[in-house]
Amino acid sequence: MQTGNLFTGFSTPRKGETFETLLSRRNLVIERIVSSAELSPQKYQQVQDEWVALLKGTAILEVDGKTIELNTGDYLFLPANTPHTVKWTSHGALWLAVHVY
Amino acid sequence: MQTGNLFTGFSTPRKGETFETLLSRRNLVIERIVSSAELSPQKYQQVQDEWVALLKGTAILEVDGKTIELNTGDYLFLPANTPHTVKWTSHGALWLAVHVY
Numbered sequence: 001m002q003t004g005n006l007f008t009g010f011s012t013p014r015k016g017e018t019f020e021t022l023l024s025r026r027n028l029v030i031e032r033i034v035s036s037a038e039l040s041p042q043k044y045q046q047v048q049d050e051w052v053a054l055l056k057g058t059a060i061l062e063v064d065g066k067t068i069e070l071n072t073g074d075y076l077f078l079p080a081n082t083p084h085t086v087k088w089t090s091h092g093a094l095w096l097a098v099h100v101y
Numbered sequence: 102m103q104t105g106n107l108f109t110g111f112s113t114p115r116k117g118e119t120f121e122t123l124l125s126r127r128n129l130v131i132e133r134i135v136s137s138a139e140l141s142p143q144k145y146q147q148v149q150d151e152w153v154a155l156l157k158g159t160a161i162l163e164v165d166g167k168t169i170e171l172n173t174g175d176y177l178f179l180p181a182n183t184p185h186t187v188k189w190t191s192h193g194a195l196w197l198a199v200h201v202y
Contacts, residue, residue, distance in 0.1 A: 006154055007174035023152050023178055028129065028201050030152060051124050051131060053107055053197075055156075073108035077124055096154075098199060100129050 006055060010034050012092040029099040035059070037091035043083060049100045050078040057093030061086055107156060111135050113193040130200040136160070138192035144184060150201040151179040158194030162187055 002023060010020070015038045023030040035057070053075035061068045062085045063078065070076065078084055103124060111121070116139045124131040136158075154176035162169045163186045164179065171177065179185055 002178040003169075004176055005172075005174040006156075006176060022176065025150055025152075025178075026201060028150075028152075028199070030199065049126055049129075051126075051129075055107075068104075071106075073106040075105055075107060075123065077103040077126075096197075098129070098131065100127060 006032065006096065007094070010094075012036055014038065016040070017086075027101040029101070031095075031097045031099070033095040033097055035086070035089040035091075035093040035095070037089065039086060039089060041085050041087050043085045045081060045083045046078075046099075047080055047101075049080050051098040051100075052076050052078065053096045055094045055096055057090040059086060059089040059093055107133065107197065108195070111195075113137055115139065117141070128202045130202070132196075132198045132200070134196040134198055136187070136190040136192075136194040136196070138190065140187060140190060142186050142188050144186045146182060146184045147179075147200075148181055148202075150181050152199040152201075153177050153179065154197045156195045156197055158191040160187060160190040160194055 012034050013036045015036055017033055017035045020032045054070045056072050059070045064082055113135050114137045116137055118134055118136045121133045123133055155171045157173050160171045165183055
């Protein structure tokens with residue numbers, strides 16, 4: 001059985017983000033992401049659908065040209081090919097990302 | 102954009118569980134489940150893979166004959182056809198379930 005805890009067992013990187021795969025099964029990948037406040041905003045435009053939830057913290061995203069603020073618990077669906085940028089996050093922002101290929 | 106908040110906008114049922122679909126896309130369904138302490142344990146054995154995270158609360162499951170306690174943040178992967186029963190949960194236990202068909 002693949003078990004673990006979302007809220008424990010990680011440390012916040014000093015810079016950038018860390019990615020950890022919690023599950024990879026068929027066309028599904030579930031990741032935990034921890035962001036530091038020192039991010040270099042990077043534009044993503046993925047071939048896969050992504051559903052993302054901010055489990056803890058605050059984040060500012062730009063999605064398809066629109067600025068969006070996310071707070072603890074907020075989730076968002078990003079269909080494949082939606083351009084999105086993480087502009088800023090609080091230090092230790094914790095994400096759950098579900099990718100469907 | 103399909104957005105929402107995991108931790109708000111629901112009430113705990115007096116009995117049983119409530120299920121809410123947050124996303125249904127291709128072979129993926131993401132659900133939020135809220136459990137009351139008054140559950141009639143029901144055995145599940147699904148044709149689909151399920152990844153489940155307890156976002157808040159405590160739960161006792163029986164998975165493939167083995168008793169498992171879950172606490173806030175614990176997640177678990179249940180491959181298709183794994184028999185599992187929710188034996189007990191704290192009142193207002195909050196789950197995120199990802200089903201892959």
